[in-house]
Amino acid sequence: MKFVARVNPRDADIVVLLEGGLEHAAPGALGQLVDMVPGPDGRTVIIDLEGVARLGALGVAMLTTLVGGLQDAGHEVRLRVKSDVHKRVIRAFGRDVPQPELPGPEAHILIERLGERTIQMHDAIVRFVLLTQATLASAITQPFRLRHRRSGLTQRSVVAMGVGATPLVALIAFLIGFILALQSGDLLKTYGQTILIADLVGLAVTKEIAPLLTAILVAGRSGSSLTAEIGTMKVSEEVDALTVMGVDPIDYLVAPRLRALLLVLPMLTIVADVVAVAGGITVGWMVYDIQPEAYIEQTTLAVELGDVLGGLLKACCFSIVIVTVAAYQGFATAGGATGVGKHTTRSVVQAIIWIIIVDGIFTALLTALP
Amino acid sequence: MIEIEGNIRTVGLACGYGDEPILSDVDLVLPSGKVSCILGKSGCGKSTLLRTLLLLERPLAGDIRFGDLSVKELDADLLDQLRRRTGVLFQGSALFNSMTLLENAAFPLIERSGLPRSLARELALLKLDLVGLSRFAHFLPAAVSGGMRKRCGIARALALDPPYLFLDEPSAGLDPFTSAEIDGLLNEICDALATTIVVVTHELRSVERIADHLVMLADRGVAAQGPPDEVRGSGNPAVSAYFSPQRAATPLIDPHDGLASFLLPDEN
Known part of the structure; x- marks a missing residue:
């Protein structure tokens, strides 16, 4: 027309x-x-x-x-x-549509904003600490409170977080062991000490890389899913529904996950330890002519039980970090689907940052010990 | 031992989020064993009031009393008892999506009553039958209609035969038949179990069917409350505007010659 x-x-x-x-x-x-x-x-x-x-x-x-x-x-x-x-x-x-009032200019005074941020951060820390405390208390006391037997969810979480993640953890750990061996072998070859690849891979993996890597993978895989689940439940009033029914959301949603992960993450770390060493063995055997028996013997000489246990202790701490950060972000979710996405991203990013910080503190403490 | 039953009263209640109250000086009496409807325009604070009554939000001021129990003297144990005596239907039903309708309806029984699972499920099936959903007991919430989810939400709220039942917009988005069914159900529950029912709603037809007591919210507070006829006859402008709304028309065009002077934004 x-x-x-x-x-x-x-x-x-x-x-x-x-x-x-x-x-x-x-x-x-x-x-x-x-x-x-x-x-x-x-x-x-x-x-x-x-x-x-x-x-x-x-x-x-x-x-x-x-x-x-x-x-x-x-x-x-x-x-x-x-x-x-x-x-x-x-x-x-054709009516005269009233113009919506725009919000007035925000306070741009630097000190005021700094103060606001400080108060916000203080509140966030307080909430996080309270959540962590409640989660730990609930996870520990729950099995002794007969009324709240929720073994079903714990078992399902063990399967979902542990069994489901095993192939991924194994693949990445094998590749890391493989790459570490290749990189270190190149250097050690010039000194004619290629057998020390076993020491290097074994120590690096058990003390540091296996727990850290597994935790980061699990944070990306299960932490994000926990945040998304709690966040969606928050948005659709299901968390409120739990509360008004007198069922503590932390007790019901978070504690079983923490118990599952406290069990699963150390186990996944052991898998990562073993498979990464296998990656090292593969390189030693194929590239540097080290017999697998010799490599394994060298590894057992280099790595002590304490190194492995230290790594597993780290894994336990990381599982607390993953679950509490994921739960905190989940409960903080507001604002529909966008909110769920935003907080899921935050959950993974913050979990990884805190995992590395905790790892740093741990390593510093363990190194300082006689 | 304080009896948690009887009227719900609020005294000087202020509610809202943060420091800014959305409602203040709310003095309500929601009579025991009757259906009370909370009315008001969108955004007037109905849901906020409900969330405060459910103790999901902390009152900014004032007190709420359930029978003889004041929320000011609540400890963890009393709060737990109060929760056990309260059933809630949320606006979006808030069913747990990973559970079937039956598991949803049985959830409070399994979590709170300590009954064996099989018995809890049987009782839940009775409640599902009450809302006409026993045939769909094994469906997941995503597989049934919005009205059926609402009805399942009511079955779950009724699981523990609570003396207090709160419903947030039970007939919003439902067809007239389902809405009338739900209203009939609420009347039945109120009569049979002497349940104190509090309904937040927009639907005037639903209000006419169920309300024994009306609370009208407007201008950050309670505009009127009492029996429906009393409230409607109160002459309060907010009430009349709500019950017989009229849209103001702008006379722009002369009906005789069809000539209009055009209203421009800067003319007014």
């Missing part, structure tokens, strides 16, 4: 006859139309809408612009509307 405007300048009134679809007017057409109208010479400009087929909100807006333009040019303007439909449309959309 086209838009046509006819201006008849010779009559007693200037009649602007609009035809077709007003919303189809080309950009700038209205300005040209205003220029086409002669005067102002005291005559009234009548805009006749009889030929306009449809008049929607957009059409009314165009009309408003046209009338405004003519009035600015000094004309007196009237509308001629016969169709009842048009009248209704104009009545509906």
Whole structure:
């Protein structure tokens, strides 16, 4: 449909006859139309809408612009509307819509914002500490409270978090062992000490890499899923439903996960230890002609039980970090699907950061010990 | 031992989020064994009031009393007892999505009553039958309609035969038949079990069917409360506006000659 405007300048009134679809007017057409109208010479400009087929909100807006333009040019303007439909449309959309009040400028004073942030951070820390405390207490005391036997969820979580993650952890651990051996072998070869690959891989993996890597993988895999689950439940009022039924959400949702992960993460770490050493053996055997028996013997000489146990202790701490960070972000979720996505991302990022911080503290403590 | 039953009263209650109260000086009496409806325009604080009555939000000021129990003297144990005596239907039903309708309805029984699982499930099936859902007991919430989820939510809220039942918009988004069914059900529950029912709603037809007591919220507080006829006849402008709303029309076009003076944003 086209838009046509006819201006008849010779009559007693200037009649602007609009035809077709007003919303189809080309950009700038209205300005040209205003220029086409002669005067102002005291005559009234009548805009006749009889030929306009449809008049929607957009059409009314165009009309408003046209009338405004003519009035600015000094004309007196009237509308001629016969169709009842048009009248209704104009009545509906031609109103003076109150402008929403914009929020005033925020306080830009640096100190004020710093203070606000500090208070927010303080609140967040307090909430996190309380959550961690409640989670630990619940996870430990739950099995002794007969009324709350929730072994089902713990078992399911063990399967989902542990069995499900095993292939991934094994694959990554094997590759890391493989790469470590290749990199260190290159250097050790120049000293004719390729057998020390076993020491290096064994120690690095059991003390540091296996717990850290497994924890990061599990944070990405199970931590994110826990946050998304709790977050979705929060958004759909299911967490509130638990609360009003007198079922503690931490008790019901978080504690079983923590117990499961306290069991699973050390086990996955052991898997990672073994498989990474296997990666080292593969490189030693294929590239540096070290017999697997010799490699294993060298590993057992280099790695002590304490190194492995230290790594497992780390894994236990990491599982607390993963579950509490994921639960904190889950319970903090608000604002629908976007909120769930945002907090899931935060959960993984923060869990990884805290895992590395805790690892740093741990390593520093263990190294300082005699 | 404090008896947790009887009227729900609020005294000088202020509720909201953060420091800014959405409602203040709320003095309510929600009579025991009757259906009370809380009415008001969107955003007037109905849901906030409900969340405060459910103790999901901390009152900013004032007191709530369930019978002789004041929430100011609540300790963990009393709170637990109060929770056990309260059933809630949330606006979006808030069923647990990983559980079947039966498991949902049995959840409070299994968690709170200490009954053996099989008995809990049988009781839950009775409640599902009451809301007409026994045929769908093994469906997941995602597989049934919104109205059925609402009814299952009611079955779950009724699981422990609570003396207090709170419902947030039970008939919102439902067809007139289902909505009338739910209303009939609420009347039945109220009569048969002498349950104190508090309903937040928009639906005037539903209000006419169920309400024994009306609370009208407007302008950050209670505009009127009492028996429905009394409230409707109170002449309070907020009440009349709510019960017979009229849209103001802007006279723009002269009905005689069809000529209109156009209202421009800067003219007013």
